[in-house]
Amino acid sequence: MRAFELADVEGLKRLLTEDVLMEMPPMLNGFSGRGDYGLFMEWVFA
Incomplete structure (x- = not known):
């Protein structure tokens, strides 16, 4: 929850498995995958 509140995309990615699907x-x-998820979250938090 803290990583989300801080918009810590790298922290959020570390919490996920490589086969994450959103x-x-x-x-x-x-x-x-973590990479695609990270790109999406960077866009959301921008």
């Missing part, structure tokens, strides 16, 4: 229905895009 989907956000009804949007058609999805993000898989």
Whole structure:
């Protein structure tokens, strides 16, 4: 929770497994792996 509150993308990525999958229905895009998740979170916290 602290990493999220601090917008600590690297900290959030360390908490995830490499096979993380994030989907956000009804949007058609999805993000898989730490790298893609990190790119998405950097965009969100920008």
